[in-house]
Structures are given as C-alpha cells and as structure tokens.
Amino acid sequence: MGHRFLFLLLLCCAWPATGASPAWLERITLPPGFRIELLAPLSGAREMAVAPELGVLFVTTRDNELHAVPLDGRAPRRLLTGLNGGLGVAWSGPWLFVTEQHRIRRFDARALLAEGAAAGGETLFAGLPDKAWHGTRTTEVGPDGRVYVAVGVPCNICLPDGLEDAIVRMRQDGSGFEVFARGIRNSVGMAFHPVTGELYFNDNNVDNMGDDIPPGELNRAPRPGLHFGFPWVLGRDIRHPDFATMPVPVEVVPPLIEYQAHTAPLGMAFYTGEAFPPEYRGDLFVAQHGSWNRSVPVGYRVMRVRFDGKETPQRLEVFASGWLGPSGQVMGRPADVEMLPDGTLAVSDDRRGVIYRISHRGE
16 A cells, blocks of 8 residues: 555656646746646656647657657657757658658658557668758658658758758658758758648747847748858848858749747648637647747747738737746746647747647637
C-alpha cells in the first residue's frame, strides 16, 4: 500500500492532473473563447508531425531524439536517439521521414512505434551539407506526394555553396531528387496551401544589421525554379553591405509578408479544421521563436496570418502571447505548430520543454 501511494504521489507531482494548469500557463493570452493547456512534457520539443491513423504526434527534440506523443494523454515514448543534428520530421502513411544534417531517411511508422531503433530505416539521400549552422532541415510532404526539405546556409551572410540556400524535393522512394527553390537563408517552417497546394515557407533573415532590419519573410513558391533573394536582396529591398555594390544576378521573388525583424518565425500550419470558428479556416498559424540579436526582445508568440480565402495573405496579427514577460524575461519559446485530428492546435516549446494544446470552447 505504501509503495502504491508513493507511486501515485510521484506521478501527481511530475505532471499536472488533467484540467490543471501551472501558474505560468495562466499568463498566456488568447482571443476570447480559446484556451491553452498542457498536452505533454517533452524536453527540447521542436518539429512535429501528426499521424492521425496512428494516434500519435511524432516530435524531434534539441537533444537529437525522436519521440512519439500519444494523442490520448499517455506519456511520450522515445523512439530514436543520437540523431546527427537536424530536426526534420514528416509523416505520409505508412512512412515517417526523418531528416538529419547530412541525410534523409524513411521508416515504416508502425514498425518504428513497435520496435524503436531496432526497426531500422532506409536512407533515401545522404548528400546534404553536414553543417550544424542553420542545419535544422525542416521537412514536409506536399500534396504532390514529394518530400520537401529546407537546407539552410552555414553562415550569417555569405555566398552559398552546393545545396545550401535551397529547398530540395524528391519522391518518397528517394528518386527524382532536385532543387525546388533557392535564395533562402534559413527556412524552419513550411506548409502547403489547402486549396492551391502551393508551398509557403518562412525565412529567417540576416543578423547584426540592427534592431529593426532586415525583416523575416513569409514566401510563396507556386512552381520550381524561383529565387528568393539571399544573399543579394533581404526582405523586399534591403541590401547587405557585403553585397550592396554587386549587381543582383537573379530575378528575385519578394516576400508576401515581412515579419518584424528578429522574431524568428519557425514552424507553421494552415488551419483546415472545424474546432475553431469558421473565420479561422484557411488561415496560417506561425510560431515565433523570439529574438537573440536585438536590444529589446521581440517574438515569443504564435501569429495568425489572415488570408482572403485563396492564396493571398491580408494581414498579420498576434494569436497567442505571454511567453515574454513584461521585464523581458523569457517564459517559453514556441517552435512549431501542428493541427491535430480533432481540429485543436499543438504548439511545441523547446525552452519550457512542453507541448501545448490550444482549443476553442466558445465565448
């Protein structure tokens, strides 16, 4: 009896009971009718991929691990350890794609859940630049069935080499590998428009140019072969001193939206569910990880990009905030967003080490 009581006491103290919220979570502000709660604890939680048929959320962490977070409230399970950097993860049944700095692999998702690392995995491409700076390798599967991977440049500002500065894509068996887009410094967020199927992606811009320039970018790539400016043009029209006197050798596609400089827009997801009010359908949620290269911190929130019902964003507004305290203290850092099968929104926080769930309960 004593051992059982001790176990229940430890379990209770390790994680809040269902419906309970720690005091710091009460600081998060949302539009009327919304609520935020804790979905799961997970140290360093970053990129997420939901597998509805399997009832899990696959999550990579800053500890170079892959975890499965059951959507029924059970504890997360560690599936892979010792990944070589990178944080990319994407699901397209039956496959789970995991991207490290240097390679893209696929796993049978059910076997991985049952056997963990013993399930093995197949390397689809092993020629990515094995460099840690901007090496997150965000990964998504498009409506065309291809696997898209963002490859950042290993610098603040420089001429890229090889596959650096690109978004690449390939078929799910690894064939047909190609460069899809270029001129991208460091994209850590991609999503496909639910109507047009076009790729939208964030780009984190150059540091050390001041508090307010250059802006972060939300871009659209409706077809392959486009160039988005780096290192020649930053934002819509800003030139870095190292490249300002050089002619721009490419035709540059300007961003659709410029984010406030240094907010670090990372993971993103279009909302297609029915659990939120109808006016949210087709809008884009973006996690802003927050600043380091700024005298006054900014970011640390989830933004909503309002669309016109098609492919054109109309305006940018704050959806969830409060991870940045009034005196500049950092309470958490949103890293990724993912819509869950029930229409609620999952948000990972690699600073606090948790995954949140945002739901709507009416006015």
